[in-house]
Amino acid sequence: MNKKIDTPATPGLAKSLTGITGLDEITGGGLPTGRPTLVCGSAGCGKTMLATEFLVRGATQYGEPGVFMMFEESAADLIANVRSLGFDLDRLVKQKKIALDHVRIERSEIEETGEYDLEGLFIRLGHAIDSIGAKRVVLDTVEALFAGLPNHAILRAELRRLFGWLKARGMTAVITGEKGEGNAITRYGLEEYVADCVITLDHRVHEQISTRRLRVLKYRGSVHGTNEYPFLIGERGISMLPITSLRLNHAAPTERLSTGIARLDEMLGGQGVFRGSSVLVSGTPGTGKSSLGAVFAEAACRRGERVMLFAYEESSAQVVRNMGSIGLDLAPWVKKGLLQIHASRPTLQGLEQHLLTIHDTVKAFRPAVVIIDPISNLTLERSEAEVQPTLMRLIDFFKQQQITTLFISLTTGGNGTGTGASTPEDSQVGVSSLMDTWLLLRNVESNGERNRMIFVLKSRGMAHSNQMREFVLSDAGIDLVDVYLGADGVLTGNARVAHAEHEHASAELRRRDHERNLLRLASRQKAIEAQIAALHAESQAEEAEAKFTMAQDSWQEANTRQIDAAMAQRRSGGKTNETKTKGKR
Amino acid sequence: MSKPQIIELRLYVAGQTVKSLAAFANLKRICETHLAGQYRIEIIDLLKTPALAAGDQILAVPTLVRRLPEPIKKIIGDLSNEERVLVGLDVQPARP
Numbered sequence: 287m288n289k290k291i292d293t294p295a296t297p298g299l300a301k302s303l304t305g306i307t308g309l310d311e312i313t314g315g316g317l318p319t320g321r322p323t324l325v326c327g328s329a330g331c332g333k334t335m336l337a338t339e340f341l342v343r344g345a346t347q348y349g350e351p352g353v354f355m356m357f358e359e360s361a362a363d364l365i366a367n368v369r370s371l372g373f374d375l376d377r378l379v380k381q382k383k384i385a386l387d388h389v390r391i392e393r394s395e396i397e398e399t400g401e402y403d404l405e406g407l408f409i410r411l412g413h414a415i416d417s418i419g420a421k422r423v424v425l426d427t428v429e430a431l432f433a434g435l436p437n438h439a440i441l442r443a444e445l446r447r448l449f450g451w452l453k454a455r456g457m458t459a460v461i462t463g464e465k466g467e468g469n470a471i472t473r474y475g476l477e478e479y480v481a482d483c484v485i486t487l488d489h490r491v492h493e494q495i496s497t498r499r500l501r502v503l504k505y506r507g508s509v510h511g512t513n514e515y516p517f518l519i520g521e522r523g524i525s526m527l528p529i530t531s532l533r534l535n536h537a538a539p540t541e542r543l544s545t546g547i548a549r550l551d552e553m554l555g556g557q558g559v560f561r562g563s564s565v566l567v568s569g570t571p572g573t574g575k576s577s578l579g580a581v582f583a584e585a586a587c588r589r590g591e592r593v594m595l596f597a598y599e600e601s602s603a604q605v606v607r608n609m610g611s612i613g614l615d616l617a618p619w620v621k622k623g624l625l626q627i628h629a630s631r632p633t634l635q636g637l638e639q640h641l642l643t644i645h646d647t648v649k650a651f652r653p654a655v656v657i658i659d660p661i662s663n664l665t666l667e668r669s670e671a672e673v674q675p676t677l678m679r680l681i682d683f684f685k686q687q688q689i690t691t692l693f694i695s696l697t698t699g700g701n702g703t704g705t706g707a708s709t710p711e712d713s714q715v716g717v718s719s720l721m722d723t724w725l726l727l728r729n730v731e732s733n734g735e736r737n738r739m740i741f742v743l744k745s746r747g748m749a750h751s752n753q754m755r756e757f758v759l760s761d762a763g764i765d766l767v768d769v770y771l772g773a774d775g776v777l778t779g780n781a782r783v784a785h786a787e788h789e790h791a792s793a794e795l796r797r798r799d800h801e802r803n804l805l806r807l808a809s810r811q812k813a814i815e816a817q818i819a820a821l822h823a824e825s826q827a828e829e830a831e832a833k834f835t836m837a838q839d840s841w842q843e844a845n846t847r848q849i850d851a852a853m854a855q856r857r858s859g860g861k862t863n864e865t866k867t868k869g870k871r
Numbered sequence: 872m873s874k875p876q877i878i879e880l881r882l883y884v885a886g887q888t889v890k891s892l893a894a895f896a897n898l899k900r901i902c903e904t905h906l907a908g909q910y911r912i913e914i915i916d917l918l919k920t921p922a923l924a925a926g927d928q929i930l931a932v933p934t935l936v937r938r939l940p941e942p943i944k945k946i947i948g949d950l951s952n953e954e955r956v957l958v959g960l961d962v963q964p965a966r967p
Contacts, residue, residue, distance in 0.1 A: 390928050397959030400893075400948035405885040406917060406929040413921035435931070 299507045302350070302422070302458045305343025306336065307645075308526025312502055312511040317483055320456040322449050324480040326463040326472045327487030332498055332519055333462040335371070336487070337424040338364070339523045340460050342373045344422045345383035350458075352422035353385045353414040357430035361386040371523045385414040391434030398436055404444040408451060415455065423452060423459040429474050449479045471503070482506045488514070497638055500526060516638045516676070525642050536685040538562070543655075543690055546585025547578075549755065549766035550725075550740070555748035559723050561654075562688035563746075564681050566718060568695040569727030574738050574759050575694045576600075578727070579657045580609045580616065581764050582692050587619040591654035595627045596644060598663045602627040613763045626651055632663035641680050648689070656684060659694040661717070681720050693721070722746045727757060730778055737778035740766060756782065878910045878960070879939035883924070885917045885932045890949045894933035897950035905957065905965045937961075 301315035310316050317323045317340070325333050341352035356364060364386065365375045378384040387410060415423065428445065435441050452459045461480055463472035471477045477484055484503040489496065499514040517526040542557035551558040559565055569575050576599075583593045597605050605627055606616045619625035628647055632640070648656060661677070684691045695717065718724055724743040729736045738757040742750045755766040756778045770777040770785050777785050882898060884891030895914065902910045917924050917932065927936050927943075937944040937960050946959040957964055 387925055389930060391930060395943065395945050397944070397946040397955055398948050399946055399955040399959070400897075400951035401890055402931040402933060402948045403890070404930055405932045406883065406924050406934065407931075409885060409917045409921045409932075410924040410929070413924065431930075 301508070302344070303348055304340045305347045306339050306524050306526070307522075308515065308517065309336075309500070309524070312500075312515060312526070313483075313505060314509055317458055317460070318505075318508070319458050320453065321482040322452055322457075322459040322461050322480045323483040323485065324461050324463055324472070324477055325485045325487065326465055326476070328465040328489065331465075331487040331489040332517070332524065333487060334359075334364070334426050335368070335519050336485075336524055337426050337460045337462055338368050338373065338375075339371070341384060341422055341424050342368075342375070342378065343523075344458075345378055350421035351383045351385075351418040352424065353387065353411065353418070353420045354424045354426070355387045355389060355411060355414070356424075356426050357389050357391075358427055359388075360390075361388045371519070372521065373523070382418045385418050385420065387411070387414050391431065393434055393436075396434070403440065404448070407444075408448065411448075412455075415457070421456075421458060423457045424462075425459065426462045427464060428461055429463055429472065429476065432474050445476070446479050518638055518642045520639075520642055520646065522646065525645065536562075536682070537688065539688060544585050544589075545578075546581040546588075547764050547766060553740075553742050553751035553753070553755065553766070554723065554745055555750055557748075559690065559745070560747065561690055562685055563690060563722035564684065564720065565690070565692045565723040565725065566695060566721040567692060567725045567727065568697045568718075570697055570729060573727035573729055574757055574764070575696070575727055576605075576659055577609070577612055577614075577759055577764060578725070578757075579659050579692055579694050580605070580612075580614050583625060583655065583657055584614055584616065584619065586655040586690075587616075587622075587624045590624070592623075592651060593619070593625045593655045593657065594648060594651055594653040595625065595657045595659065597627055597629040597659050598632045599659065600629065602629045605629070611761065612759050613761050626653070637676055641676060644680065645683065648684075648687070653689060655690045655692070657692045657694070660696045661693040662696040677717060678720055693717070718744075732778065733781045735779050735781075739769070739778065876909070876940055878906060878937060878962070879913075880910060880960075881913045881915055881927065881936045881938055883915050883917055883927070883929045883932055883934045883936065891933050893949040893951065894935070897953070897956070898935060901950070901953055901956055905962055907965075935959075 300319035301313070301317065302319045303310050303316040304313075325336055327333050338354070341354055344350040344352050354364070359367070368375060375384060375386065379386060389407065389410070411423070414420065428448075431441055431445075432438060449459075449461075461476065463474070463476045465471070465486075466473040466475075471484065471486065481504075483505045486501050486503050488499045488501070490499065491497075497516050498518065500517050501514045502510045502512065515526050517524055519525075539561045541561040542559065543561050544551050544558040545554070567575050567578055579595070583595055586593045595605070600608065602620075606620065609616050616625060616627075620627065626647075628643075630640075630643075644656075644658070681691070721744075723745040726741045726743045728739045728741070730739050738759070739754050740757040741754045742752075744750075754769060756769050758765045758767055767782070770782050880898070880902075882895060884894065898912065902912065915923055917929065923929075927934075927938075927945075929936075931947040933947070933949060935946040935950060935956075937946075944959055944961065946956055950956050
């Protein structure tokens, strides 16, 4: 691991990297340089492993040769034991990077007469240090001397001198010690002499799952993590999953990634999720979580990114086959090496072991996208207080590496039909605060069918849709469809289709109605026009009649005058004083 | 013992300290008294030859090692207690 370690500012105190995954982060840069560190714990908790790794990493990664002085097992035993961790001590000894010295004392062989000191031990150690130019020293387990040498007063004085001597020679030393009875840190009180840095190891079994834990009890002159950190002894030595840095300081890329579903990207501010963010997809069984994950994976592969899928429910072949049913062919990506499916049983190991496997495989494969399906299986029967910090460490790790993660989570809470006391939102409260984006899939039951719905419950740093969409799985993949919101509530599935048809039909009906109305209007217009014509004709007739009457009247008048005139002529016998006559009358 | 076996002894010291000088003097005296002519002493100064310390599993100095006869016996300290040295070397005290 060659990444830069975030070292808290502690000027004056030099630190030596141990190279042990996680320990350097907890201690803020390693063990105190040139000082002894006490590592204590009960039998079988990994003291020797830690000490060996400290030495091997120092010799191979940091150019600091080391001396391993053992008081219990022999050199041959140690070489054989650590070979399983991939450490080739034999080779390192030949390369003069590591010197091994087995100090064996048999009480039965030794007779004590008079005064002595342990100068012999000093000389041996000094010789070993000089022979390879060592910078690091391990004494494992120096307490064995208490059993071998009867005079403890001399031994204690000499041990005190030894630690002082190591300090004077500038050796970064790890001294292991057996855990004492009760509250004692070590059986013989070594902590009295080694006061700079004390690390305790512990091995506990809880509900049949054993977990090793490490704690930095004391680190004079330095900030350090004080919690207990679970650790594992794996194929690559000791591994701790610390909070990768004690502060939240990972970069926040602004690049956005498509989820592989255009409509979903639209709901997420139009561009999808941020690179390096964590996405939680939760839902009750059969809501299409895995399919969503597979689409996400496929989209990443299409962009040419590496994807790691951790499947805890289905085998690799099963995943590929089942995703074929929604028209998603993952096989070519697997063949191309862009997609790696890591399938295992969640009950195979404890949570820490799983997370370590995730760590290791992710480090080896270096994917851009990681999908864990489902995370809820990992956390089965574990208390939230235990799960959350561990998951936080994992999420921190991914963020540090800028890996986009999709966690799929099976919820057991209510299914949205109003029956259960808890809602799906409640069921993931513990993990959800760690997530940047939370998609909730839910089944909605209505009209005798269940339909899938998708919501964006939260999505940090972007405007996201407040709408629910219907989530449709077909052999052509995933599609999101707008739901119908009407007087009857939200309509999905067949009800939505029926509603759409109904709307279509009523639209047709309306169209015809309008046509009929138009026709009626037209005929009415025609009728009115006809009426107008009739009235017009009538008025013309009336006018004609009136004219006729007028003509008749004037004719009659003229006629009457004529008659009068004729009468007057006739009466005057042809005389012309008709006017006079007429006037006299 | 018709032909007494030679006892091979090695005294490991670290420099000419008070303790190492005392140990050598004590050893010489004990051997002359009880093992005259049957012993051989080799003094090893670990300051000069530190590589030899690991071979005989030396921790404390001074350490007296009886290399022969087998089994190997070790006596640590300045050898001031003659009786214990003789027990440690598995040697019968000679009758004066």
